[in-house]
Amino acid sequence: MSAYGTTITPVARSMSRTPTVGVEEEFLLLDHAEGRPALTAPAVLALLDGEPHVKAEAMRYQLETVTGVCTDLAQVAEELSRHRTLASRAAEELGCHLVACGIAPRHVPGLSALTADARYQELAARHGSLVASSCTCGCHVHVGVPSRELGVQVLTRLRPYLATLLALSANSPIAGGGDTGWASRRYRRWSRWPTAAPPRAWRSAADYDAAVCHLIRCGHAMDERSVYFHARLSPRYPTVELRVMDTCLSVEDTLLMAAMARALVALAIADVARDVPIKVLSDRQIVAELNAAARHGLDALAVDPYTSQVMPHRDLLEILLPRLPEPEPIALLIHRLAIRGTGAARQRKMWSQAGTLPQFAHLVAGATLR
Template structure:
């Protein structure tokens, strides 16, 4: 990063008092009867009265929910749970499920499903073949940064851990009616976009801005919002926005990933304050590790940026926790996720139980609201046990947005 002088040093106090976090989750709508993508998003939005924290997405079988600016992880979880339950109830009114999966289990209808929004329609006109294969769902975690110069340094610190974040969040093994063999099939589809790549190790915000301008001027992106770096400076908020992750199967999974992202950002800031040089990693190496993580999840290997040794992502996570000054807020939710298995692990267990695509969609919808937990530890029989904090009540007939 370019400047380590007084302007950066003055930020240390404010950053060390705690980092804010915000979360955007993208969801699928699947038909109750056959589990196919259901083009009901506009009706759900109308039913919710244009709720400010529920938004349209690229395809009419997708929706996005957004949290506010949160100061602690419990606040994040409360908002995630509230939004999931609210939108799931609205979807049920219209004969479809809300499902948290990185990709639809059955193929969508292509360009005919694009949302009637000027920007989305322009994307479809420019990148028709890519948009036709889109409709993937990601998790975007925003971490507040007090200055863009600091944000560029955080991006550099995050680069080596992008494959681990993908492995941890992988939640899209089932597509086109079959197990694809990938933990994150979404990554394979998403990475086809010409601007979907790891952030560079830029030295300054000016260098970052120049890279964005080159991406747009070359035609690889339509505008700043469609510069799809796997982690970027948000074009709308004073945040670092990490975008590599699949949308997570449960709200608790999302909290675990958000906690990890925030911890990585804090670690990058702390190392800047301490004068630790940024660890270099080539874009080619990161892309190779991302592909491996997308295929094999946490069993894939990557190079530890500290030791230089190649280890499975499970081991890298344990090593990183030992480096955090306050690991407890990260270790607890990560421990739950690792015990239950990733979204990809649990999707495959549900897929093996489902007699039809419609049943699979229902099981995914239950898992999205954490109504069921399917253990995936070695030797488990695949039986389901109740672990839900949510009652098994029918959705309300009238949808009232939670404020």
């Protein structure tokens, strides 16, 4: 973890009193020769010989890494870096790169690349065209909450910040062999799923559960796990799970997303306890802000839920920071991101430098391990 040295670790440990956090990251496997999706995930997993923190994903050109339940940012950073390195080394042995891109830079093989897993096979049987065209890579952050009832209130208070999280994480401008003009093309593709939507402002856990059951009954979801709200109550853990983000280009980018997600949940819990009012944005407004963030990143406009002022996400972050519990680590991480650029900005720079798809894949693979 020398990349963080004494800069991140001391401030990261100051956040140990805030809720627990865990991170799931999805990655692409691209071959060395052509920079195309490589169907080598089963072989990579075989090389890793049962490593529990690296797992199969829907397609054989994807992998997922998962951290444990972490209590501070230093632990998150250490695990993210270790798991990326393990997966990358195994991929390199098989002639391919592990790359942190929200979307493949060229077209993907379709259902012929589906992982041989009963759950994925059933999902493809129900939603074949969506599975074939919408397999993208996201970053999912789990933040511990004391109860599902409180979790539903937290979801309501997270709604205004979903677009900000997307703008910060945007890391998928290159697709179809060129620059799409979007900061997060992944978001546009992922949004084709009927359940890939913002959470509603539900009044109780019973209302949340009723909404989930309705989606399953209508055939929009196979089960609770395939209800893909941008933020949801985890079907498996006592957490709120934030799912709107692109997979992040570097470890430090992901670290920022984990810190932001946990701080926003902690702020929501504190505001609920103090009965602090916020502006309730309409579903249409939330979706409009998400689409704008996917296109324009941090330059897109958003509404501050405390003051109703409209401003770019980068300005909203400046106003938000003093409200967060222990904001110093996040302020430092945001400052460093501003210097190096978002994942989308760095990918565009690499695309202009590369000249060829294999060279682009090589450059992104290098950034994935930073």
